[in-house]
Structures are given as C-alpha cells and as structure tokens.
Amino acid sequence: MGVPRLPHLLGIEGLAPDTISGLLDLSETYIDQNRSFDKRRDVLAGRTVINLFFENSTRTRTSFEVAAKRLGADVINMDVATSSVRKGETLLDTAMTLNAMRPDAIVVRHSESGAVNLLSQKVNCAVINGGDGQHEHPTQALLDALTIRRRRGKLEGLLVAICGDIMHSRVARSNIHLLQIMGARVRVVGPPTLMPTDIDRMGVEVHYNMKTGLRDVDIVMMLRLQTERMQGSFVPSISEYFRFFGLDGEKLEAARPDALIMHPGPMNRGVEIDSEVADDIDRSVIHEQVEMGVAVRMACLDALIGGRRNTLSGDAA
C-alpha cells in the first residue's frame, strides 16, 4: 500500500492517482479506530499541530483538531479573525512567528486564493491547506472521495454533478481535479453568472439546467451559496435561486434512483437544498461526509508528519 510522501498538502491539482488512492486507503484504516471505544493511538505523539484559521470555520477546524488529537499530537488552535489582522503582511509575520515555535504541521485556512501556497514557502514544517479563497480545499475533496468510494466501491466511471455556486467554490475546484484524476466524469450545474470563465476547459460538462444536469448521475454534490463572497448581483433572489437551482425531490428525479446526495456543509436549507432531500436517510450521506472527514484528516497528518515519514524520507524539515 503506497502511503504518499508529500512535503505539504496544498491542493489536489497535480496529485497522482496512486497518491490519492494511498491517502484514501490510509483513511480507511482510521475509520474503525474512530468507531471504537478507545479512539486514540500515539502515531503522532510528541508532534505539534497548529490550526491557523484566518477565516471562521467551526466544522473544519474541529475536524482537524479531533483528527490530530486522536493521533496523539499536541494541537494549538489559532483563530485569527480576518477583520483583526492587517491583511497579508500579518499572514507572513504570523507564519514566521509560529514557525519559530517549531511545529510539525500547520493547517491553514485563509480567505484569499494562494495564501496557503505563499505561507508554505516561508515555513519549514508541513502545511495542509484547510481551504484558501476560491482555490482549493483538498481534504474536503478527499473526504468526499472516501465517502463515495465506500458507498460505490470505486470512483472510476461514475457520473458526478457538482451543483450551485461553482465560481466561488474551492470545494468544486478540488473535487473537479480529484474526480477527474480518478477517472470519474464531472458535470457542473448552476446559473451562468456563477460559472467561472473557461470552466469547460477543465474537462467538465457545463449545464445551466438542473434537470438536464442531473440526468442519470450517480452522485449529486450540492454547494453552499456563498453570499458572503458575492459582490454585486449574481442571482436575483434566494427564492428564485431555490426555484431553479435548489435541490428538491422533483429535480432529483432526473438522477439515478440510487444517486447519493452530498453537501460540504454548512447547509442553507431552503436555499440550495430542500430539507426533505437533505434528511433523506436512504440517499443523503451528508453526515457520513463529516465522519469521513476526521479519518481523512488523520491520514493526511499521518502521511505528512507520521513516524514513517521520518524513517523513510529522512529529515522532516
């Protein structure tokens, strides 16, 4: 089993299929541990992980924190509200300061695309991208892939529709990369104003209509409408958006009868997804995604700073 060796995890783009499979396989081994009574193993005993969040996030930060603690690492949470820092200047200052405390890994979330790449150039520990602007959110794509793989047995050959606010979504970008690397076919569905330019050149099918976009798909991934990132008029109103692009039972009929429903959370019920669909225990795997998230983040931390890394790839610097 190939446990990948990476200096950082900044994005999915450019990863080899074997690397992704290796991370998913490693994640599988942590699922049982997480479900057992004794959840802790000392794989990362003595290591320090810093969660550096420049953007508010309860879910992702908690997930990383739980993951690191279950592996025995010491975890420090730094919530740096963007409003209280003076933009990027402080980003690098903060990075250098934390770096001097000799952490083994820093998990970073930032509201600007590329901020995590920039930070990774200034520190000599492993950096995990916990979501940067509209660029990438690699652990989300990995946990989505793990959820799908466990339900469907594979990723290759599946037809996946990613729906909603594609333009502002780092989740969409990471998933497009990952699913295509692993041999799945991807459709993006949403209003033209929320489609980034030349998205079709990333190899996806573009649909502006939910019924045609969802036809015969195996997986429906809904995205949160990111009203906080929207400057200017992208959609006329929430109710109009829900009418045409919100997932409800009627639109879902176009998909395969056993199609899975996914959402990265937090959900805007009645905006992009109807409660009836979101809570359908036969089809919605939204809570399973959260569970897989912990396992995937344990695998990422293990792969980057676990003991095996020190013996096989030498200096952890």
Next chain:
Amino acid sequence: MSGAIDRTAPQHSGSTAYINARIIDPTADAEYRGAVLISDGKIADFGPNLFASGAPYGIQSVDCRGLFLAPGLVDTRVHTGEPGEEHKETLASAGAAAAVGGITSLVLLPDNEPPFDDASLIEFVARRARQIRLVNMYAYGAVTVGLEGKELAELGLLAEAGAVAFTDADHAIGNAQVLRRALYYAKAFDALIVHLPQEPTLSRGHMTSGLMATRLGLAGIPPLAEVMMVERDIRLAEMTGGRLHLAKISTAESVAAVAAAKARGLRITCDTAAPYFALNDLAVGDYRTFGKLVPPLRAEKDRVAIIEGLRNGTIDAIVSDHRPQDQDSKRVPFAQAEPGGIGLETLLPISLELVHNGHLTLPHLFRLLASTPAQLFGLPGGKLAKGAPADLVVFDADRAWKVDRDELWSKTKNTPFDERPVQGRAMATIVAGRTIYRDDSFATSARAA
C-alpha cells in the same frame, strides 16, 4: 557584469567623435557603419562616410569597436516613488536605472502622492532632474483633479509649467463626458491625452479571465474590458478632434480596433508595454505577484497579436511601464498584492527579442522606443539629427545575460522578468554629450587623437 553611473560626467565644450559604430537612424530607416560627431552637447554631424579615414587631429574620439550607436530610449510611462513613496524609488534611483538601461528621457506618470494635478509638482520634477544630472525627466500632468476622473485639472497651467502630456495614469476615466471634455479642452493647448482603456466596472479582478484564473480561483478581468474602452475612446477622439494616445494595449481585439480607426484616417496613436509582447498569463501561475500588472498579462494569442501590431505599425511605441513595489506590497496573497513591475533596465533587452526573433528591424524598433514617442510627446531627443541633443546609447545587441532582480539598480526588485535569459545591453549612455553610464567592458575613456 557591471558598470558605473557618473553623475558628475563633464560636458566638454569641444567635440567628441564616436567612430567605428554601427549606427541606427530610426527616422531614416537606416542602419550603417559610420560615426557621430558631438559638439556642445548636440549632434553636429553623422553619417556613413564621416571620419571614414579616422578622426581629425584635435578632437576626442571614442572607438565603438563595431557596437551599435542609436538614439537613447525615450520611455513615456514611468512611475517613481518621488514624491510620496521614496522607499520604493526616488527620481535619482530611477534615473540611474534608466541610464543603465540605455534610456535617456523619461516621462513620469502623475500618480504620486500628491498627484501631479498642480503646476508646482511639474516644476518640482524639473528641478530635481537638474540636480540629479542623469537622464532627461519630463512629467505628465493629471487629466482630472486627484486622478479621480471627475473634474478637469488645470491643463493649461500644467502645460505652461512644462507638462508634456496628460494622463490619469492607471486610472481609467469611466465617465465618457469627462474624457470628452478633456479631449475638447486640450485642443486649446494642442495637448496629448494619454488614456488607459480599461472599463472600470469590468476590471475589478486580479488577472486576465480564463482557464488559469479559474484554476487559481482568482477573480478575472475579461479582455473585453479593454476593447470596449478602446472603441469608446476612438469615438470620443473622432467626435472631439482631440489628440488621443491609448496606453498599454494588451489584447488582440484592441489592436484590431486601433488598426480599424487608423485605416479610417483618425489621428489615434497607442503604445504597449514590454510585458505584453514578452509574457502571457502563465507568468502568474503559482501566484507570482511580480506578474500582477495593469492591465493583466493576457493569453498567448493576445501576446502574438501585440507583436503583429508592433510589426505592422498599428502600435506606435513601446514603454517600460516601470512601477516599483516593495516587498510589503508584493509578498502578500495575490489578490492583495499591489500591481506593477519595474522595467527600466529590461526595456532594451526585452525589446531586442523582437529583433532577434525576426519580427522587427533595428531601425523600426528604435522608432518604437525612441523617435516616435519623442515626436508624439514633443521632446527634443530620440532622433539622429544635426542640432538635436546628443542623447545616445551605445549597445551590444548580442551580449547575453540573465535578469537577476538583486543585480538591478532600481530600489525595489519586482521585475516580472526575473531569471529570464536575455540578449543585449547598453555599453554607454550619453545625455547631452555627457557619458552618464559606462559598462566596465567599455571603459576606454575618450582619448585625444
């Protein structure tokens, strides 16, 4: 590879002959082996047969040893930090960088702090240039007060104080009525209005729209934002009869729109900056903020169209668009980074790529870099003519070197061309007969024959 700046270079009252040079005469579209005679800071004579049998007794001569001798570059789009942000660049450091780059005249953009919307700032630049004693420095006046695009600045008073043209720098004037009035009013002073065509409401992104912007998750600026404004500005120029020069053309559609306007006989001119024919949007991959420019670096097809526009005469001039930014402005996430790149020292070698690659002849290149901008802005240099200022550059077109930001003379190091291998370098820069820069390998000083 190094050279020396000499602010105290004397101005000889006598004559100096530059012999054994390959002379580029852009306005005559000629290139030949010959000599140039300088007297009292002016070009006294030049030609293929001058001093063919050696310089006469009693005048100094400089043997150019077969290097090129051409009018010094005239760069009409330069920003420095003086006044306002002297930690980024002073007029003195910009003057030295220009001299090293073979540039003999600069036209300084007005977007300083304070902006050049007041005659005293124009006089300030002239006074500083006299003190610095390097290259010629001229200044633009602002078109509108505070570069805000609302109220006209005192164009007449600014012109009287020495402003050679008017622009709001990288601030596009979105209000058509304001630009229309500026073009009309400027006719009273036969003033040139230089406008950056970028539709403001479509230009709020951080790089050119397209696959790269989508992959990087950066808000895009569509190429359309430029051509829309080019077309609007052409209509305004046609309607008013004012003198309009479009700055930093960067897209294929803009080149086509300007070509169509010229074909209709309109008096429109335009320039582009070196990055737009030498780089495309791949240069900002991996979030390289040194490649964040206004307008943004475009797609490869646009780059190719800019070269064709230079070749076929649609584009009249090349500028450096020198804009120093310090680390605090560039070592931040891409969207927060200040746009702009330095360009004084790379303007000549990057432009020479057009010659090395067979797109342009040397005389054509020096029309783009020297004689045409000088003529458009009404400057005395930029040409070989008897009585013209002896503003000249001696350069080695083949000298290979690699751009290294730490070796550049500018105070800040934000070059989009860092680590690029280039060919061509100034060996000596002469302003009004004074040799203000000399490469070490061209160190033989003028000797009496």
